[in-house]
Amino acid sequence: METQGAFSTEEVRIPPQGGELVIQDVRAGTHDGFDRVVFEFSGSGKPGFIAGYSPEPRQQASGNEVEVPGQAYLELMIQGTPMGQMSEREDLVGIGPVRVSPDGGLVGAGNVAGVVHGGVFEADTQYFIGVDSARPFNVYALENPTRVVVDFQR
Numbered sequence: 001m002e003t004q005g006a007f008s009t010e011e012v013r014i015p016p017q018g019g020e021l022v023i024q025d026v027r028a029g030t031h032d033g034f035d036r037v038v039f040e041f042s043g044s045g046k047p048g049f050i051a052g053y054s055p056e057p058r059q060q061a062s063g064n065e066v067e068v069p070g071q072a073y074l075e076l077m078i079q080g081t082p083m084g085q086m087s088e089r090e091d092l093v094g095i096g097p098v099r100v101s102p103d104g105g106l107v108g109a110g111n112v113a114g115v116v117h118g119g120v121f122e123a124d125t126q127y128f129i130g131v132d133s134a135r136p137f138n139v140y141a142l143e144n145p146t147r148v149v150v151d152f153q154r
Helices: none
Strands: 012-014 017-031 034-046 048-053 072-079 096-098 112-121 124-131 137-142 146-153
Touching: 017 112, 034 112, 034 124, 048 137, 072 146, 124 146
Parallel strands: none
Antiparallel strands: 012 048, 017 034, 034 146, 048 072, 072 124, 096 112, 112 124, 137 146
16 A cells, blocks of 8 residues: 655645535554555545644634644644535544544554544534654545545654
8 A cells, every 4th residue: 555645744735626525434554654544435526625733632613622642633624524414423423532443442553543523614624633743744635435545654
């Protein structure tokens, strides 16, 4: 398995193209040279996203503090996910930790300590990915099915 593009610690911004997307799954895995978190969607359009490290995880709109495992926190805003288009899976739409391990646990994979859902506001879904340190990352979208992929350099 390969990653796409270059790793960096700089903020990434990609605008959405349409977007009526519904979260279907979140998963994490460890690969040769990188750890990966995947957000899979159904629906139409291409997601936009903003990704960058946050020194203090705070929920969008409310500003409430968000508890995230790990020592560094990558904030990922996935755009094109309207509130009216919610998943039927309760574990994917509630505020808080997302179950990403194969056994349904809360842990991530490799250097990924966990993923926390911050909520949806104005069609932007907020996630925090906790890692052991501010590692270089790469974020990109894939199709068939629609996915936003975050790779962390090991």
